Every structure is written in C-alpha cells, then in structure tokens.
Amino acid sequence: MAEVNIKYLAAKLKLSPSTVSRALNDSYEISQPTKERVVAMAKELNYQPNPFARSLREQKSKTIAVIIPERINNFFSQVIDGIEEITQEYGYHLLVYSTHENVETERKIVSYLLNGRVDAIVMSVSSQTKKTDHLETVFEKAVPLIFFDRICQEIPTTKFISNDYENGFKATIHLIEKGCKRIFFLMLSKEISIGKERLRGYQDALKKHGLPYEENWIVQCSQSEEANIKLIAKILYGLDRPDGILASVEKLAIATYHAARETKLEMPKDFKMVSFSNMKIAGLLKPSLTTISQPAFEIGSEMAKLLMKKLTKPNQPAFENKVIQMPSQIDFRESSN
Amino acid sequence: MAEVNIKYLAAKLKLSPSTVSRALNDSYEISQPTKERVVAMAKELNYQPNPFARSLREQKSKTIAVIIPERINNFFSQVIDGIEEITQEYGYHLLVYSTHENVETERKIVSYLLNGRVDAIVMSVSSQTKKTDHLETVFEKAVPLIFFDRICQEIPTTKFISNDYENGFKATIHLIEKGCKRIFFLMLSKEISIGKERLRGYQDALKKHGLPYEENWIVQCSQSEEANIKLIAKILYGLDRPDGILASVEKLAIATYHAARETKLEMPKDFKMVSFSNMKIAGLLKPSLTTISQPAFEIGSEMAKLLMKKLTKPNQPAFENKVIQMPSQIDFRESSN
DNA sequence: AATATTGATGCAAACGATTTCGGGTCAAAG
DNA sequence: CTTTGACCCGAAATCGTTTGCATCAATATT
Known part of the structure; x- marks a missing residue:
C-alpha cells in the first residue's frame, strides 16, 4: 500500500510536486539536469502515475x-x-463488452459509458436493436462513436462496412450460374443493416436474371441455435425446398450444416450454399464452404487509426457522416459447386 | 461539456454536495424525504457519477x-x-488484452496494470513465457491474480485448469485402443503448463501399454501457422510417420488437417487424431474431429465468482495457493475412429 | 546603474467524488 | 431547566495529478 506517488517523489528529490510533474512530462520550463535527476529517481522507485x-x-x-x-x-x-x-501503440486501453444480441443489455452497457469512462465507442449493434435513442444519447453527449458491420444509419457519424450489397449480389449470381433456381436467403433479423444490404443485393440479382421469388424465401432466424436448425431443417424437408441458400451470417451457415445432416441432404448435390463468414477453417468443413469474408482486421485497424487521429491530435472535427466500404473476398469452395 | 456533477446537483437542490452524496449512497444520516428529492433530481438530470x-x-x-x-x-x-x-452483475468492467503469444507484449501489458488501473487480473500466460518475474511483481504488489489454462505454478495463487493429465492419458489410451502404435504429440512450447500435463498423460498412457516412443514424436510447433503445416506435412511424409496424433491445442489440429490435405493422407484411414479443442463445429469438419473440450464458460464464471467475493466483501483473505480442476468432456468422432 | 527579460522552480487551485468531523435542532429524559 | 441522544446537514480534507500564477535570481537591455 506504500504507493509511490508524485508527492513522495518530490520529497525524496527535495523538489515540489509541480516541478516533478513537469519534469516527467518533459516540460520546457524545467532544466535539463533537473529533468534527468527526476527521471532517474522515478525509474529507481518504479513510479507509475495514477491513471x-x-x-x-x-x-x-x-x-x-x-x-x-x-x-x-x-x-x-x-x-x-x-x-x-493500433491503439496499443498509443497506450490506449480497450474495454470490451458483449451484448449477446440483446438490446436491453446494449442499452445498459451504453448507459455505463456516458460518464466519461471512455474516450470513444466502437460498436456493432445487436440484431434486436430497432429504436436507437440510446445511441443518439451517446452522440449528443459528444462521445466519439464509430459503427462497423451492423451499423446504425440514423446516427450521423462514420461507419465501416464491407461491400455488402455487391457481395449479396455476386453471391446470388454465383448460385444462379451454378444452376440454382430456388435460392433462399437466411437472415438474423430485419432490423440489422448488413442484413438489409445483403438482402437487396440478393433481390436485385434475382430480378436481373428474371427469377421470381416468394416472400417466404427470406427466412428470419432467431438467436437460438437449436431453433434455427429446426427451422432450416423444416424448410429443407419441405416440398418447395431450396436448391440454393445464401446465409447472411456465419452462424446460420453452421445451422444449415446441422440441418442438412438431420435431413440427410447433401451439399452441393441437393442444394448449394454461400455464406458470409470469417471462419478460417471454412475450407476444412464437409463440404468446404464458399464464403464471403470481410477484411475484419483491416476494418478494426482503420477504425482505430481514425480514432487515434481524433483523440490524440488537437482541434479535430467530429467524425464525418459517411459510410466507408472495405471490399470483402469471396472464396469459392465445394458447397456451391 | 456542461457535465452535471454533484455540485451542480447540490446547487439545484439547495443542499450541500456532501448531503447529495450521502443521499445517493443511501446513508442512514439522511432523511427519507431528502433522499427521495435527491434521487428524483438525479434521475431527472440524468446524473452519472464520475468514475x-x-x-x-x-x-x-x-x-x-x-x-x-x-x-x-x-x-x-x-x-x-x-x-x-458474473462481473456485469456487480457492475465491473473488463479490460481485455491479447499478448499474441508474445512475452514482451505480456510484460508490457502487465506493467501497465500495476498502477491501480485494475482491481484484479485474470490471465493465461503466453506460450513463450518462461521467466516469471513480471508476474511475481503483480503478486508482490498485492494485485489479486488468478491464472487459468496456461497457469504459472511458481506464483502462489489460485489457478483454474481442467483435468489435463487425465485427458492426455485418456485420449492416448483411446488412440491405442483404436490400434495406433506410433502416436505423436503436438505441442506449442515446452514452457506452457497445460502442454506439460497433457504430455505427462500421454507418456504415462504409452508406458502403461508398454509402448515405446521416440523423443522426436514429441513435436514442438511454433506460432506460425504456415510453418506448422509444413512441419507436420514433413512428418506425415516421413517414412516413420505417425498413425496417431494427439494435438495439445486446437490450432495444431487445424494445421494437421491442412497438412493431411497436402500429403493426401486421409483420417482416420492413414492416421487418427484427437485434439484438445473448444471448437463448436468440430463435428462438421471433414472428417469430424474427436475433441477434448474444456468447460470454458464455467471456468470463466467460477473465476469471476471468486473474484467478486474477494473484491466486494470486506476482509477477504488472499487467494489460496491451489489448483482447481474442472473436468473436460471428450467427444469421439470420425477422426479417431 | 536601473530596469527588463529570461529561466527555473514553488504555491495553490482545480478535477469530482467520498468521508471525517463537527454543528445545530428537537424531543424525551433526568 | 438542563442533559442526552437521535436525527439531519454542511464545511473541509482527501485521493494524485496538472497547470496558472507568483517568486526569485541571474542575465540582458537601455
């Protein structure tokens, strides 16, 4: 408990706390010899400023x-x-929270952060998030805020996504070219942004090829893995079952694998699938999975760069209200062949 | 910037800051009506105490x-x-750091945390960690410390692991029973605790069945995925190649899958494998992977319970120097059949 | 030679909460 | 009529930094 603080250091050095502080912060007001003396003593006593x-x-x-x-x-x-x-280079710390796709949890977490505990917030909203008043509060309190992946269009700030529309389109075209006529679209929730964009791409691709689609081809899944498997299995059992599936998130592709096992259907023979996914082992699955993978690491580092600029340089403007797209990569594998 | 603080609240209520503070903290010294008035105003102004x-x-x-x-x-x-x-129930926040298996990074991170920034540290050491002086410093500074999975025996505190020895043993026996005679053991580094325990189990199982093994059956891999694949492929190409593999961590099992592809060897025909892994989709791999999975969530929540007890109750003793074992689960699948 | 300037350092206030100490009121008890 | 104690509240210190301002000596300027 005998914490070594700046006062203690000052006493040891027979200087005032202010001088010590300035010396440690390399202020121009302090003479070189004094600075060195202070720094040496600080090092010796292993002084760590109280955050x-x-x-x-x-x-x-x-x-x-x-x-x-x-x-x-x-x-x-x-x-x-x-x-x-990026942030660790600047000595920044990361508080990480998971909402578990629950809006209430999201609201609670956000409310904890409005008191200055953090200098900025980077987030991907939960699939249940419909009302966005809690996020508006963040914005109004002028806490720098960046969205990624699951973005919130209503808030005028910078958002990072990948080219979701384009990839939804491309993936669908790919399935069409492989001969699929009845392509289903699996999504988590109508609320989330990426779902919508990917869906638009899907719809436009079908339209372009003059393929009609039914409303019930767009399948809304839930948070429960089991329920999703059941739901998809039911669809696969159906008479009007799909011959192609576009899964808008990884977990739904996995649920589809399980459902396929249950129904004894085989990819790509009985139906083909493409999924948005950053799974590294997509190539090791049975069958290997055709994926659209986002440049996740780069999205993270780009966001952090933007943040660091804003937080460490003086007089930075607020984040522009714009959407930055970073291209995904499609890897064709057995599941869609 | 017009932050509402306790002084502002006090002025609004025509009370002193101390009274407001006491009222908000439900002190017995404050009358019921005053408390209610304060709480109401605090709510109205959305007062959030400065952390x-x-x-x-x-x-x-x-x-x-x-x-x-x-x-x-x-x-x-x-x-x-x-x-x-557990921690979110108590209003605790989580700073999460990754060492990327790098000791230097680990040292740096730890040094950032010695100034009171956190009330406790929960960690799994990097595979490169050999010298433990930086961890001893944490202990000496009396920052509550708990290890899990990759533990550090030298520090006298509580550690959480699963029954690694036993499972290393069981997995090896399983491979032996499936007819394997030349079982290789893949590990990340000789330093890390779990590697050692799992290795002991492996060795004892072989010994029990009177199976000799060569020193070079114990394969030390690196951090580089590519290098690992190459190394394992080379082993699989070898004349004295294994007919069984026990991978002590998930990433080495994955590397083995890739190596098997390269060498055109098929599991379980050409060799069998068991891996320690918490992959949820082990069953969807080709072939599906026999895994030993630790009760990860429970390890986390048990650690948090211990921490919360220590941090929220008065006069708690330091953590006992003991190792708590939580049983893993083995799921037999195609890769070892 | 008197004054202005510069350089190096110290004093004290501030950040926003909690808490120790102490003061005042009022009713019941002596 | 005083004493006691319960009850309610405020002033001020404290946690460990940073920083505006004051101080004081030495040097530069006129």
Missing part, C-alpha cells in the same frame, strides 16, 4: 469501449485484434 | 483485466463470456 488522478484532471481516460453482439465469432475477434494493433 | 473521481477516492477501479494469448480462439472467448456473465 485516475490523471483522467480526472485531464478529462480523458485513454480508454476505448468496443461493443459487439457476440464474442464467439471470428469476425468480431479479428476486428478487435485490428483495433488493438 | 475517476470515485476511483481516485476509493482506491478501486471496478475494473478487471483479462489477459489472453490470442483472441481468435473459441476457448478464450468462452472463458471471457463466463467471466462477464
């Missing part, structure tokens, strides 16, 4: 909050790795 | 650091989910 005192005084925390819908997800893990890559 | 002022005064941060070797790993993600499940 809270500093934060209180400076009104900044050197901490950034990252809010994601789920942790067990390669995409989000990679994004965080990308963020950390 | 740094509080932390500075209270000398605690309500924040816990979680340090893991890598983020893109189901096991660690699940552990963090388990930790969060």
Whole structure:
C-alpha cells in the first residue's frame, strides 16, 4: 500500500510536486539536469502515475469501449485484434463488452459509458436493436462513436462496412450460374443493416436474371441455435425446398450444416450454399464452404487509426457522416459447386 | 461539456454536495424525504457519477483485466463470456488484452496494470513465457491474480485448469485402443503448463501399454501457422510417420488437417487424431474431429465468482495457493475412429 | 546603474467524488 | 431547566495529478 506517488517523489528529490510533474512530462520550463535527476529517481522507485488522478484532471481516460453482439465469432475477434494493433501503440486501453444480441443489455452497457469512462465507442449493434435513442444519447453527449458491420444509419457519424450489397449480389449470381433456381436467403433479423444490404443485393440479382421469388424465401432466424436448425431443417424437408441458400451470417451457415445432416441432404448435390463468414477453417468443413469474408482486421485497424487521429491530435472535427466500404473476398469452395 | 456533477446537483437542490452524496449512497444520516428529492433530481438530470473521481477516492477501479494469448480462439472467448456473465452483475468492467503469444507484449501489458488501473487480473500466460518475474511483481504488489489454462505454478495463487493429465492419458489410451502404435504429440512450447500435463498423460498412457516412443514424436510447433503445416506435412511424409496424433491445442489440429490435405493422407484411414479443442463445429469438419473440450464458460464464471467475493466483501483473505480442476468432456468422432 | 527579460522552480487551485468531523435542532429524559 | 441522544446537514480534507500564477535570481537591455 506504500504507493509511490508524485508527492513522495518530490520529497525524496527535495523538489515540489509541480516541478516533478513537469519534469516527467518533459516540460520546457524545467532544466535539463533537473529533468534527468527526476527521471532517474522515478525509474529507481518504479513510479507509475495514477491513471485516475490523471483522467480526472485531464478529462480523458485513454480508454476505448468496443461493443459487439457476440464474442464467439471470428469476425468480431479479428476486428478487435485490428483495433488493438493500433491503439496499443498509443497506450490506449480497450474495454470490451458483449451484448449477446440483446438490446436491453446494449442499452445498459451504453448507459455505463456516458460518464466519461471512455474516450470513444466502437460498436456493432445487436440484431434486436430497432429504436436507437440510446445511441443518439451517446452522440449528443459528444462521445466519439464509430459503427462497423451492423451499423446504425440514423446516427450521423462514420461507419465501416464491407461491400455488402455487391457481395449479396455476386453471391446470388454465383448460385444462379451454378444452376440454382430456388435460392433462399437466411437472415438474423430485419432490423440489422448488413442484413438489409445483403438482402437487396440478393433481390436485385434475382430480378436481373428474371427469377421470381416468394416472400417466404427470406427466412428470419432467431438467436437460438437449436431453433434455427429446426427451422432450416423444416424448410429443407419441405416440398418447395431450396436448391440454393445464401446465409447472411456465419452462424446460420453452421445451422444449415446441422440441418442438412438431420435431413440427410447433401451439399452441393441437393442444394448449394454461400455464406458470409470469417471462419478460417471454412475450407476444412464437409463440404468446404464458399464464403464471403470481410477484411475484419483491416476494418478494426482503420477504425482505430481514425480514432487515434481524433483523440490524440488537437482541434479535430467530429467524425464525418459517411459510410466507408472495405471490399470483402469471396472464396469459392465445394458447397456451391 | 456542461457535465452535471454533484455540485451542480447540490446547487439545484439547495443542499450541500456532501448531503447529495450521502443521499445517493443511501446513508442512514439522511432523511427519507431528502433522499427521495435527491434521487428524483438525479434521475431527472440524468446524473452519472464520475468514475475517476470515485476511483481516485476509493482506491478501486471496478475494473478487471483479462489477459489472453490470442483472441481468435473459441476457448478464450468462452472463458471471457463466463467471466462477464458474473462481473456485469456487480457492475465491473473488463479490460481485455491479447499478448499474441508474445512475452514482451505480456510484460508490457502487465506493467501497465500495476498502477491501480485494475482491481484484479485474470490471465493465461503466453506460450513463450518462461521467466516469471513480471508476474511475481503483480503478486508482490498485492494485485489479486488468478491464472487459468496456461497457469504459472511458481506464483502462489489460485489457478483454474481442467483435468489435463487425465485427458492426455485418456485420449492416448483411446488412440491405442483404436490400434495406433506410433502416436505423436503436438505441442506449442515446452514452457506452457497445460502442454506439460497433457504430455505427462500421454507418456504415462504409452508406458502403461508398454509402448515405446521416440523423443522426436514429441513435436514442438511454433506460432506460425504456415510453418506448422509444413512441419507436420514433413512428418506425415516421413517414412516413420505417425498413425496417431494427439494435438495439445486446437490450432495444431487445424494445421494437421491442412497438412493431411497436402500429403493426401486421409483420417482416420492413414492416421487418427484427437485434439484438445473448444471448437463448436468440430463435428462438421471433414472428417469430424474427436475433441477434448474444456468447460470454458464455467471456468470463466467460477473465476469471476471468486473474484467478486474477494473484491466486494470486506476482509477477504488472499487467494489460496491451489489448483482447481474442472473436468473436460471428450467427444469421439470420425477422426479417431 | 536601473530596469527588463529570461529561466527555473514553488504555491495553490482545480478535477469530482467520498468521508471525517463537527454543528445545530428537537424531543424525551433526568 | 438542563442533559442526552437521535436525527439531519454542511464545511473541509482527501485521493494524485496538472497547470496558472507568483517568486526569485541571474542575465540582458537601455
């Protein structure tokens, strides 16, 4: 408990706390010899400035909050790795929260962060998020905010996504070219942005090829893995079952694999599938999965660069209200062949 | 910027800051009507106490650091989910750091945390960690510390692992029973604790069945995925190639899948494999993978419970120097059949 | 030679909360 | 009529930094 603080250091050096502080911060007001003396003593006593005192005084925390819908997800893990890559250089810390796709949790987390605990928030909204008043509050309180992947269009700030529309389109065209006529679209929720964009791409691709589609081809799944498997299995059992599936998120592709096992249907013979996914082992699945993978790490590092610029340089403007698209990569594999 | 603080609240209510503080903290010294008036006003103005002022005064941060070797790993993600499940009930925050299996990074991270920024540290050491002086410093500074999975025996605190020895043993026996005679053991590094325990189990199982093994059957892999694939492929190409593999961590099992592709060898025909892994989709691989999966979520939540007890109750003793084992589960699948 | 300037340092206030100490009121008890 | 104690509240110190302003000596300027 005998913490070595700046006062203790000052006493040891027979200087005032202010001089010590300035010396450690390399102020021009302090003479070179004094600086060296102070720095040496600080090192010797292993002095570590108290972060809270500093934060209180400076009104900044050197901490950034990252809010994601789920942790067990390669995409989000990679994004965080990308963020950390940049922020750690600047000595920033990362508070990571998972909403577990629950809006109430999301609201609670956000409310914890409005008191200055973090200097900025990076988030991907939950699939249940429809009302966005809690996010507007963040914006109004002038806490720098960046969205990625699951973005919130209503808030005028910078958002990072990949070319979702284009890839929804391309993936659908790919399935069509492979001979699919009845392509179903699996999505988590009508609310989330990426779902919508990918869906638009899907719809436009069908339209372009003059393929009609039924409303019930657009399947809304839930949070429960089991329920999703059941739902998809039911669809696969149906008389009017799909010969192609576009899964808008990884977990639905996995549910489809399980459903295919249950129904004893085989990809790509009985139906083909393409999925948005950042799974590294997509190529090792049976059958290997055709994926559209986002540049997750780069999305993270780009966001962090933007943040660091804003937070470490003086007089930075607020984030522009724009959407930055980073291209995904499509890897064709057995599941759609 | 017009932050509503306790002084502002006090002025509005024509009370002193101390009374407001007491009222909000439900002190017995404040009359019921006053309390209600204060709480109502606080709610109306959406007052949020400044966390740094509080932390500075209270000398605690309500924040816990979680340090893991890598983020893109189901096991660690699940552990963090388990930790969060408990800590969020208590209003604690989680700072998450990845060492990327790098000791230097680990040292740096740890040094950032010695100034009171966090109330406790939960960690799994990097595979490169051999010298442990930086961890001893944490212990000496009396920052509560818990290890899990990759533990550090030298530090006298509580550690959480699963029954690694037993499972290394069982997995090896299983391979032997399936007819394997030349079982190789893949590990990340000789340093890490779990590797050692799992290795002991492997060795004892062989010994029990009177099977000799060569020193070079114990394969030390690296951090580079590519290098690992090459190394394993080379082993599979060898004349004295294995007919069984026990992978002590998930990423080596995956590397083995890739190596098998390269060498055109097929599991389980040409060789069988069992791996420690928390992959959810082990059953969807080709071939599906026999796994030993740790109760990751429970390890996380148990650690968090212990932490919360220590941090929220008065006069708690330091963590006992003991290792708590939580049983893993083995799922037999095609790869070892 | 008197004054202005510069350089190096110290004093004290501030950041926003909690808490120790102490003061005042009022009713019941002595 | 005083004493006691319960009850309610405010002033001020405190946590560890940073920083505006004051101080004081030495040097530069006129």
